[in-house]
Amino acid sequence: MTQRTVLITGGNRGIGRSIAEEFIRQGHRVAVTARTGEGPSGALTVVADVTDAASLDAAFAEVEEKLGAVEILVANAGITRDTLLMRMSDEQFEEVVNTNLNGVFRVVRRASIGMIKKKFGRIILIGSVVGLLGSAGQVNYSSTKSALVGMARSITRELGARNITANVIAPGFIDTDMTAALPEDQQADYKKRIPAGRFASPEEVARVVTWMASDDAAYISGAVIPVDGGLGMGH
Ligand SMILES: NC(=O)c1ccc[n+]([C@@H]2O[C@H](COP(=O)([O-])OP(=O)(O)OC[C@H]3O[C@@H](n4cnc5c(N)ncnc54)[C@H](OP(=O)(O)O)[C@@H]3O)[C@@H](O)[C@H]2O)c1
Numbered sequence: 001m002t003q004r005t006v007l008i009t010g011g012n013r014g015i016g017r018s019i020a021e022e023f024i025r026q027g028h029r030v031a032v033t034a035r036t037g038e039g040p041s042g043a044l045t046v047v048a049d050v051t052d053a054a055s056l057d058a059a060f061a062e063v064e065e066k067l068g069a070v071e072i073l074v075a076n077a078g079i080t081r082d083t084l085l086m087r088m089s090d091e092q093f094e095e096v097v098n099t100n101l102n103g104v105f106r107v108v109r110r111a112s113i114g115m116i117k118k119k120f121g122r123i124i125l126i127g128s129v130v131g132l133l134g135s136a137g138q139v140n141y142s143s144t145k146s147a148l149v150g151m152a153r154s155i156t157r158e159l160g161a162r163n164i165t166a167n168v169i170a171p172g173f174i175d176t177d178m179t180a181a182l183p184e185d186q187q188a189d190y191k192k193r194i195p196a197g198r199f200a201s202p203e204e205v206a207r208v209v210t211w212m213a214s215d216d217a218a219y220i221s222g223a224v225i226p227v228d229g230g231l232g233m234g235h
Contacts, residue, residue, distance in 0.1 A: 002215070004122075005029045007063055007070040009050055009107055010077030012037035014176035015126065018202035019074055022210045031063040031070075033077070050077045050103030060110050069114030072122040072213045075104040078144075080178060082137045093140045100144035104151065108166075112159065121164035122213040125152055126205075129172045129228040132235035145170075149224055156222035165221035167212055172228025173199040196229025 006023045010016040011032020017040055023030045024042040032039030033048040033056075044066055048059035063070060078100045081092040108123055115121025130138055131145030148168050155166035173179050173190055179199060182190075191197060205227050211217055212225065226232050 001026065003028055004071040004213070005031070005063070005068045006072040006074070006213070007031045007033070007060075007107075007111065008039075008074040008076055009033045009048070009103070011039040011043060012045070014178065015171065015174055015202045015205050016074070016076040018206040019076060019209050022203070022206040023072075023213075026210055028072070029067040031067055033059055050106060051098050053106050056106055056110055060114075064114065069118055070111045071115065071118060071120055072124070073107060073111040073115075074124045074126065074209060074213075075107050076126040077103060078126065080138065080141050080181075082141065084137055085139050088139060096140040097144055100141065101147050101151075104148060108151070108155065112155075112164070115164050116159070116162055119163050121159070121162070123152070123155060123164065123166040124209055124212050125166070125168045126209075127168040127170040127224065129170050129226060129232040129235075131168075131170060132224070133232045152224075153222040160221055165218070167217075167220060167222065168224045169205065169209055169212065170224050170226045170228065170232065171200070171205050172226070172231040174202055174205055175199045176202055194229045194231045195233070198229065200227060200229060 006028050008016050008020050011020040012034035020032045020043045021040045031044040039045040046059040046062050048055045125148040127148045128145040130142040152166040152168045208227050
């Protein structure tokens, strides 16, 4: 295994924190962004908000100075603002787009500079099963997650010859604060629709992400890898 410098956005909790823990366990140099709180022990925590390009720039500069150029980027930070289409405000739509899509664009653009210089890069975008499946009450969120597929594929076409891959990991329902916020009857209903009959742990996503960043996955790019217990089959 080659030791790499890894940056994960939103590494203070949830899936991002698990991804950081797994990269640390495998012996990589790991940094996480956090707006509040800290990443796991063994990670460098840098303060950044993905909606604020200047804070991201400062975070990247700190990571580059302390750990070297980012070779593996996991764009994980994301939010939901669920409500039905006719009730969705411009603010609820735009806030989700600004975090989940524009925020990913900002970090990917910044990371690509170092990756092009290094002639190495692994860009992993955390999408969602609903990006391709759709979801009532999530017109804003699902639009951003399907947009990540176009982004990963365009990056692949632009930078594929420079030893840079870009892929989307599309989780289904994972046990984090995001799903805990769903009403219990809705959680039970989703579980009935998932062939695996359960939500996944964040670690089950983290292990797929670290594999996607490994040398074993060097020839995979522009792919959408589901981690969803079969929920999105056929998409
Ligand atoms: N949980 C699921 O079932 C599920 C399923 C499919 C996809 N996903 C995706 O997986 C990713 C992680 O989800 P999760 O379940 O771990 O969510 P979570 O527990 O709600 O954590 C979200 C993370 O994103 C960070 N974040 C949000 N807005 C940010 C911003 N503007 N700038 C910087 N960081 C920001 C949060 O930081 P703060 O602590 O500062 O808020 C937190 O670290 C998201 O992209 C989500 O869409 C989750």
